[in-house]
Amino acid sequence: MAVDYTVRDGVAVITLDNPPVNGLGHSTRLGIVEGVERARDDASVTAIVITGAGKAFSGGADITEFNTPKATQEPTxxxxxxxxxxxxxxxxxxxxxxxxxxxxxxxxxxxxRVAAPGAQIALPEVKLGILPGAGGTQRLPRVVGLETALNMIVSGTPVLSEKLAQTALFDRLVEGDLLDEAIRFAKDAGARSGPHPKARERAIEHPNAEGFIQFARNSVAAVAKHFPAPHKCIDAIEAGVKEGFDHGLAFERQCFLALVQTPESRALRHAFFGERAAGKIADVPSNTPVRAIARVGVVGAGTMGGGIAMNFVNAGLPVTLLETSQEALDRGLATIRKNYESQVKKGKLTPAQLDERMALISPTLAYGDLAQADLVIEAVFEELGVKEQVFTKLDEVAKDGAILASNTSTLDIDRIAAFTKRPADVLGMHFFSPANVMKLLEVVRGGKTAKDVLATVMQLAKKIKKTAVVSGVCDGFIGNRMIEQYFRQSLFMVEEGAMPQQIDRAIEAFGFAMGPFRMSDLAGNDISWAIRKRRYAEQPGLHYPRIADRLCETGRFGQKTAAGWYDYQPGERNARPSKFVEDMIVAYSKEQGATRRAISDEEIVGRLVLSLVNEGAKILEEGIASKASDIDMVYLTGYGFPLHRGGPMLYADTIGLYNVERAIRKYAAQQNGDAWKTAARVTGLAAQGKGFNS
Structure with a gap:
C-alpha cells in the first residue's frame, strides 16, 4: 500500500509510503482520500495527521506516472x-x-502544519517549464507573504523550514519527535470548537502589491526571456491578488494546461528525465556491485588535472596529485589554491574549508605514491605515445582492482587499455573544462571494460555532482565527434561567404551560449589544430577547409595569444572583429576558387544545428550512444546548447525529421555538399513519421 492508516490516541495518522520520496501517484492520492473519509466516519477520531514515511514528507508528483493516464485519473x-x-x-x-x-x-x-528543522520547502515546477497546478500560486502567498512566495515560485529554489518558521506556513517548528508532537497538536486542535483555518481564506498582505509585481516582472524579463513559465507564475499570483482565490485558482489551472503544451516545457521535462535516464545502462543492472573508492590519483597537475582533482576533494575524497617536475606541481597547486581563494572571496567557502580541501591533496613526483589509489585518472597531453608511457607505468604500480581512467577527449580507449595487462579495469572519464565547474562527464566504455567498473564510475559521478553519460569508443566519442562536424560546417561557410562574427551572432541568437569561433578562441585554436593534423594523417581523403590551419600558422591561438579569429585587448575577453582575419579569409576563398555569397542567418543555424543532428543519428546507428536523450544531455550540460530547445535530437523532433531530411538534401546540393550524407536513422524515422525520442 502507498498509504498507511493507523489511529493513535484518537488521532488518525495517514502516512504516505511511496518510496523514494512519497510521490503523489494515483494509489497514494486514493489512499489519502480514503483515509480522510475513514477518519470522518470514525466517531472515536477527533483529528487527522498526514505525514510521510522514510526520507520525505512528499516530493510531489510521481514521475513514473508522467505522460500516463494515471497522472490525471481521479482522485486528482x-x-x-x-x-x-x-x-x-x-x-x-x-x-x-x-x-x-x-x-x-x-x-x-x-x-x-508542523515541521522539523532542515526540511526543504519548494515549488520547483518552473524548472519543468510549468507552474504549481494545485493551488500553490494561490495558497503560498497567503501564508508566507507575497514577496517570499513569488520568489520561491518563480525560482523554484528550496528554502529551509526554519527560515519560514515565523510565517503562517508553520504553526510550530518541532525539535523533538515530529509525529508525537503532531499528534499532540492535532488532539488539541480537535478539542477546539468552531471552524479550522484554511489558507485560501487568508488575505495576501503586501504594502504595495502592484508595485512589487511589476518589479518582479522586470526582473524575470531580464533572466528568463526564453521561458514563459516564470512570467505565467507572476500572472497567476497577480490574478489571486486582484481577483481573489477562486478566480486565481481557475486562472492557475488555465496557465498550467497551456504551459504543459509549450516546446519550452517539453524541453525542460526532456532534460529532467534525460538526466535520470543517462544513469541507466541496459546491460548493467542497478544492483551491480560497485568497487569502493576511498582515494583517487590524478596524473597531471595542469588545468584539467587540477580541476579534476578539485572535484574529488570537494566531495571529501583524498587525492594524490602526480607531476613530472616540481615546478609543474607547484604551479598546479597554486592554481588550485587560487580557485579556492576566489570561492572564499565570493563567500562560497570559509578559510577553514579552503585549508581542509588543500590538506586532502598529496602532491608527488613518484608514481609509486599512486599504489593505494582506488581510481587513477590520467590528464596528460593528448597524444597516444604519451598516454602509452603513463598507462604502462600505472599498470606497474596500481594495486589490483584499481580503476584506471583516461581523460582523453578523442583517442581510442581500447588502444589505451591495451597498454595494460588489465583492460577490464580501464575506461575513459572525459571531463570538460573547467573540470571543477562543468557538469558533464563522458564515461567511455571500452570493449573490455568490466560492468562493475562502469557501475562504480557512474555512481561516483553522482558523488562529485556530475551528469555522466556513457559513450562507446569512436574518434571524439559523442560530444567532440559531433562538434567536429559543426565546426567543419562553420569553416565551409567562412570559405563560402560568411565571416566568423556573423556565424557566431546567428547561432548565439538561436540560443547557444557561445558561437563556434568565440568558443575555439576560448579553448585554444591550437588544440583543435593538433586533432586535425592527426585526422589528416589518418584520413588523407577527408574534405576539410584549411582556413583554420592557416590561422594557427600565424600564431593566432585565441585569447591566450590575444589574437585568434578575433582580436583581444590585453586583460580583456571581449572579441573584436579582426581586419587581418577578414582579409585572410577573402584571400583563402579566392585561392580555392570559391565565389563568395551572402549566407543568411537561417542557413547558418540550419547547417550548424543539423550537422549535430545528422552526426548524432549516426552515433545512435552505431550504438556509440544508447539513446537520443543521452546525446541531448551531452550537449545541454557540456556544449552550451540552448536548454529551452532541449538538445539537438529533441530539437530535430520538434521541427520534424521530414523537414530535417529535406534540409540536409538541400545542403548536400550546395557548394561543399559532399560533407553531407544523410544518416540512415534520419531517413528511416522520417519515413515512419517518428522522431528520435518517439
Missing part, C-alpha cells in the same frame, strides 16, 4: 486537497525532510 491532487481542506475534523500536516511541488500543495491544503 485537486480532489485530494479539497477532501483535506473540507474535512470537518482538523488536518495537520507533519512535514519533514522534503515538501516539494504537489507535496507542499497538499500540506497547504491542511488546516495546520
Amino acid at each position: 491532487l485537486h480532489t485530494v486537497i479539497r477532501a483535506v481542506e473540507g474535512s470537518a475534523k482538523p488536518v495537520v500536516a507533519a512535514i519533514h525532510s522534503v515538501a516539494m511541488g504537489g507535496g507542499l500543495e497538499l500540506a497547504l491544503g491542511a488546516h495546520y
Whole structure:
C-alpha cells in the first residue's frame, strides 16, 4: 500500500509510503482520500495527521506516472486537497525532510502544519517549464507573504523550514519527535470548537502589491526571456491578488494546461528525465556491485588535472596529485589554491574549508605514491605515445582492482587499455573544462571494460555532482565527434561567404551560449589544430577547409595569444572583429576558387544545428550512444546548447525529421555538399513519421 492508516490516541495518522520520496501517484492520492473519509466516519477520531514515511514528507508528483493516464485519473491532487481542506475534523500536516511541488500543495491544503528543522520547502515546477497546478500560486502567498512566495515560485529554489518558521506556513517548528508532537497538536486542535483555518481564506498582505509585481516582472524579463513559465507564475499570483482565490485558482489551472503544451516545457521535462535516464545502462543492472573508492590519483597537475582533482576533494575524497617536475606541481597547486581563494572571496567557502580541501591533496613526483589509489585518472597531453608511457607505468604500480581512467577527449580507449595487462579495469572519464565547474562527464566504455567498473564510475559521478553519460569508443566519442562536424560546417561557410562574427551572432541568437569561433578562441585554436593534423594523417581523403590551419600558422591561438579569429585587448575577453582575419579569409576563398555569397542567418543555424543532428543519428546507428536523450544531455550540460530547445535530437523532433531530411538534401546540393550524407536513422524515422525520442 502507498498509504498507511493507523489511529493513535484518537488521532488518525495517514502516512504516505511511496518510496523514494512519497510521490503523489494515483494509489497514494486514493489512499489519502480514503483515509480522510475513514477518519470522518470514525466517531472515536477527533483529528487527522498526514505525514510521510522514510526520507520525505512528499516530493510531489510521481514521475513514473508522467505522460500516463494515471497522472490525471481521479482522485486528482485537486480532489485530494479539497477532501483535506473540507474535512470537518482538523488536518495537520507533519512535514519533514522534503515538501516539494504537489507535496507542499497538499500540506497547504491542511488546516495546520508542523515541521522539523532542515526540511526543504519548494515549488520547483518552473524548472519543468510549468507552474504549481494545485493551488500553490494561490495558497503560498497567503501564508508566507507575497514577496517570499513569488520568489520561491518563480525560482523554484528550496528554502529551509526554519527560515519560514515565523510565517503562517508553520504553526510550530518541532525539535523533538515530529509525529508525537503532531499528534499532540492535532488532539488539541480537535478539542477546539468552531471552524479550522484554511489558507485560501487568508488575505495576501503586501504594502504595495502592484508595485512589487511589476518589479518582479522586470526582473524575470531580464533572466528568463526564453521561458514563459516564470512570467505565467507572476500572472497567476497577480490574478489571486486582484481577483481573489477562486478566480486565481481557475486562472492557475488555465496557465498550467497551456504551459504543459509549450516546446519550452517539453524541453525542460526532456532534460529532467534525460538526466535520470543517462544513469541507466541496459546491460548493467542497478544492483551491480560497485568497487569502493576511498582515494583517487590524478596524473597531471595542469588545468584539467587540477580541476579534476578539485572535484574529488570537494566531495571529501583524498587525492594524490602526480607531476613530472616540481615546478609543474607547484604551479598546479597554486592554481588550485587560487580557485579556492576566489570561492572564499565570493563567500562560497570559509578559510577553514579552503585549508581542509588543500590538506586532502598529496602532491608527488613518484608514481609509486599512486599504489593505494582506488581510481587513477590520467590528464596528460593528448597524444597516444604519451598516454602509452603513463598507462604502462600505472599498470606497474596500481594495486589490483584499481580503476584506471583516461581523460582523453578523442583517442581510442581500447588502444589505451591495451597498454595494460588489465583492460577490464580501464575506461575513459572525459571531463570538460573547467573540470571543477562543468557538469558533464563522458564515461567511455571500452570493449573490455568490466560492468562493475562502469557501475562504480557512474555512481561516483553522482558523488562529485556530475551528469555522466556513457559513450562507446569512436574518434571524439559523442560530444567532440559531433562538434567536429559543426565546426567543419562553420569553416565551409567562412570559405563560402560568411565571416566568423556573423556565424557566431546567428547561432548565439538561436540560443547557444557561445558561437563556434568565440568558443575555439576560448579553448585554444591550437588544440583543435593538433586533432586535425592527426585526422589528416589518418584520413588523407577527408574534405576539410584549411582556413583554420592557416590561422594557427600565424600564431593566432585565441585569447591566450590575444589574437585568434578575433582580436583581444590585453586583460580583456571581449572579441573584436579582426581586419587581418577578414582579409585572410577573402584571400583563402579566392585561392580555392570559391565565389563568395551572402549566407543568411537561417542557413547558418540550419547547417550548424543539423550537422549535430545528422552526426548524432549516426552515433545512435552505431550504438556509440544508447539513446537520443543521452546525446541531448551531452550537449545541454557540456556544449552550451540552448536548454529551452532541449538538445539537438529533441530539437530535430520538434521541427520534424521530414523537414530535417529535406534540409540536409538541400545542403548536400550546395557548394561543399559532399560533407553531407544523410544518416540512415534520419531517413528511416522520417519515413515512419517518428522522431528520435518517439
